[in-house]
Amino acid sequence: MSKKNNTATLQREISRxxxxxxxxxxxxxxxxxxxxxxxxxxxxxxxxxFSKRYLVMIAACDTPCGPAYTEEISSEMLKLGLHVNxxxxxxxxxxxxxxxxxxxxxxxxxxxxxxVQHGTMIDNIVVEIKSVGFNVPQxxxxxxxxxxVNFSPGGRGxxxxxxxxxxxxxxxxxxxxxxxxxxxxxxxxxxxxxILDYKKKHPGVSxxxxxxxxxxxxxxxxxxxxxIQNAVGRAxxxxxxxxxxxxxxxxxxxxxxxxxxxxxxxxxxxxRGVRRFEDYHGKCVNTAEGHRIxxxxxxxxxxxxxxxxxxxxxxxxxxxxxxxxxHLQRLLNERAPQHQFIVQNYGFFLAxxxxxxxxxxLVILESLPAVAGDIVLCNxxxxxxxxxxxxxxxxxRPHNYGEIxxxxxxxxxxxxxxIAELLLKKLQQLDFFPAEYEFMNNDRSSLQSQSKHxxxxxxxxxxxxxxxxxxxxxxxxNEMFGIKxxxxxxxxxxxxxxxxxxxEQAAASCDYLIIFVVQExxxxxxxxxxxxxxxxxxxxxxxxxxxxxxRFIISSLTFSExxxxxxxxxxxxxxxxxxxxxxREIAPCLGIAVRFxxxxxxxxxxxxxxDTMRAILPQHGIEFVEIPRKEWNGSPISASRxxxxxxxxxxxxxxxxxxxxxxxxxxxxxx
Numbered sequence: 001m002s003k004k005n006n007t008a009t010l011q012r013e014i015s016r017x018x019x020x021x022x023x024x025x026x027x028x029x030x031x032x033x034x035x036x037x038x039x040x041x042x043x044x045x046x047x048x049x050f051s052k053r054y055l056v057m058i059a060a061c062d063t064p065c066g067p068a069y070t071e072e073i074s075s076e077m078l079k080l081g082l083h084v085n086x087x088x089x090x091x092x093x094x095x096x097x098x099x100x101x102x103x104x105x106x107x108x109x110x111x112x113x114x115x116v117q118h119g120t121m122i123d124n125i126v127v128e129i130k131s132v133g134f135n136v137p138q139x140x141x142x143x144x145x146x147x148x149v150n151f152s153p154g155g156r157g158x159x160x161x162x163x164x165x166x167x168x169x170x171x172x173x174x175x176x177x178x179x180x181x182x183x184x185x186x187x188x189x190x191x192x193x194x195i196l197d198y199k200k201k202h203p204g205v206s207x208x209x210x211x212x213x214x215x216x217x218x219x220x221x222x223x224x225x226x227x228i229q230n231a232v233g234r235a236x237x238x239x240x241x242x243x244x245x246x247x248x249x250x251x252x253x254x255x256x257x258x259x260x261x262x263x264x265x266x267x268x269x270x271x272r273g274v275r276r277f278e279d280y281h282g283k284c285v286n287t288a289e290g291h292r293i294x295x296x297x298x299x300x301x302x303x304x305x306x307x308x309x310x311x312x313x314x315x316x317x318x319x320x321x322x323x324x325x326x327h328l329q330r331l332l333n334e335r336a337p338q339h340q341f342i343v344q345n346y347g348f349f350l351a352x353x354x355x356x357x358x359x360x361x362l363v364i365l366e367s368l369p370a371v372a373g374d375i376v377l378c379n380x381x382x383x384x385x386x387x388x389x390x391x392x393x394x395x396x397r398p399h400n401y402g403e404i405x406x407x408x409x410x411x412x413x414x415x416x417x418x419i420a421e422l423l424l425k426k427l428q429q430l431d432f433f434p435a436e437y438e439f440m441n442n443d444r445s446s447l448q449s450q451s452k453h454x455x456x457x458x459x460x461x462x463x464x465x466x467x468x469x470x471x472x473x474x475x476x477x478n479e480m481f482g483i484k485x486x487x488x489x490x491x492x493x494x495x496x497x498x499x500x501x502x503x504e505q506a507a508a509s510c511d512y513l514i515i516f517v518v519q520e521x522x523x524x525x526x527x528x529x530x531x532x533x534x535x536x537x538x539x540x541x542x543x544x545x546x547x548x549x550x551r552f553i554i555s556s557l558t559f560s561e562x563x564x565x566x567x568x569x570x571x572x573x574x575x576x577x578x579x580x581x582x583x584r585e586i587a588p589c590l591g592i593a594v595r596f597x598x599x600x601x602x603x604x605x606x607x608x609x610x611d612t613m614r615a616i617l618p619q620h621g622i623e624f625v626e627i628p629r630k631e632w633n634g635s636p637i638s639a640s641r642x643x644x645x646x647x648x649x650x651x652x653x654x655x656x657x658x659x660x661x662x663x664x665x666x667x668x669x670x671x
Contacts, residue, residue, distance in 0.1 A: 031172075044076045061141055104122065125165060186361075268571075276290030277292065575612045583619075
């Protein structure tokens with residue numbers, strides 16, 4: 001390049017930097033305003049400013065619009081200088097190239113059966129754009145290539161790429177699913193970086209990204225031809241239940257079953273902002289603990305595989321026993337039983353998401369109770385920076401799986417089996433089952449070795465504290481080896497005759513009972529006082545020991561929602577980290593074989609905690625026993641009842657439901 005050209009380029013760069021400085025003062029463009037925007041309409045408004053300076057390319061995949069794409073939304077798109085009103089253009093192909101505010105190319109396909117494609121040269125930059133709609137007899141796709149590199153997110157709906165010709169950098173690449181109700185957005189770059197960050201924070205947790213088989217381009221079966229010709233999708237199936245002509249009718253004949261597998265269970269955000277499903281019990285679809293049930297899970301397991309993704313991972317169109325997760329679980333049970341895996345389905349419906357798909361997916365990823373040795377299978381990002389499995393061509397015939405699609409994007413049980421089998425093969429190929437994580441013996445040395453690889457998102461200080469706590473517990477256990485040890489975790493705010501009854505029943509059912517008193521000081525009564533009351537209240541029971549719970553059993557670190565239970569009774573909470581940490585870290589140090597709890601008829605948060613223990617503890621070889629509450633005058637005795645009576649200083653009634661040691665303490669402190 002000549003000196004003159006170098007000077008011109010430098011001047012342009014200086015001008016651009018000055019503009020960016022103006023932007024920082026609120027007078028122009030701020031890139032973060034664009035790349036942090038997830039609302040589709042607001043994104044288009046901001047994009048108008050960027051389109052006047054940069055190269056903007058748009059390509060539709062599957063469809064450029066859906067039921068949520070209104071005339072109002074379309075009017076915002078037209079303000080970019082476009083000429084095509086996309087409202088109502090369902091399943092068409094569509095592409096746009098805008099260079100510094102000027103429309104270089106814009107085309108919508110004449111029919112729903114044709115692609116849109118265009119290539120050109122802009123400032124010595126080779127640009128290629130291709131849009132393939134739902135009805136085009138080839139893979140749905142949205143390609144946006146710059147100098148032969150595809151930067152398109154490639155998701156359903158509209159895909160945007162914003163490119164700076166001067167610096168030769170992609171400023172933004174985002175997909176908006178304009179078919180879904182809330183038009184959620186996703187940025188592959190954000191997702192990839194989020195996964196890389198997750199891997200750094202979770203050493204020992206393996207992550208494999210994957211895509212799923214694309215609908216075949218040629219050699220179609222009769223069913224696949226029918227899907228294309230009749231634009232088969234969820235809506236078409238649900239609107240034609242009296243016409244059993246779809247592939248889904250071959251494995252589900254009952255209309256109600258078909259409606260159930262094609263419908264999204266209700267979802268919500270929990271107190272941490274994680275999207276979860278409400279508990280649902282149906283014939284074909286069941287959800288519990290916030291996610292879909294996986295069939296054939298073992299009662300005892302050592303490692304977990306978490307499946308994270310959208311409708312495909314959730315298993316839309318399939319009953320519980322035919323999802324990818326259930327097929328993978330059975331394959332692992334048959335082909336790798338020595339590794340004792342359990343598979344958990346964390347898939348969700350894209351249509352249920354709000355505007356930030358990438359953000360929601362990453363929040364779910366961060367919420368997974370994964371520890372070292374576990375595996376996360378993520379159906380969201382593909383990158384050379386990550387280990388990934390490309391299944392794009394897996395549906396090409398010939399194959400021996402029968403019909404694997406019931407529409408162009410969703411799979412039959414046979415399709416889910418194909419995906420599960422390919423995932424298992426890839427995991428074995430990548431050696432995701434190393435001997436380092438085989439914990440086949442349940443002796444303490446094996447369990448302690450396993451624990452070295454687990455961090456539970458704890459910082460270094462907390463990890464050291466946990467290890468010290470475990471060391472102390474292990475020394476205690478050394479003196480009691482070979483007997484049946486039970487445990488109870490209690491807050492005792494304050495200690496009542498109900499607590500005493502539970503302890504008596506538990507102590508009679510095991511050789512030795514350990515009482516963990518919740519150490520977190522967020523209760524009405526201070527921890528030191530609660531510990532003393534429990535100690536005094538069970539002093540006559542010879543096979544009972546009372547110890548502090550430390551910071552790792554029902555604490556703000558492991559189960560913070562416990563301490564504002566009264567304010568969130570209408571919410572579903574996730575206490576799996578607390579229970580898993582107890583099962584994997586605390587219980588092995590003490591040889592705990594059983595955990596006792598009292599029934600909870602009133603407090604919904606405590607009841608959920610009990611339900612979580614009921615589900616998780618047996619998978620770690622720990623028995624879960626729920627004991628009916630002791631009653632007084634027809635009602636269960638509770639610490640909250642004592643606190644209520646204490647407000648009125650009604651010590652006469654209090655004396656009927658607390659031990660003498662507690663009554664004495666209350667009178668001395670409050671009378």
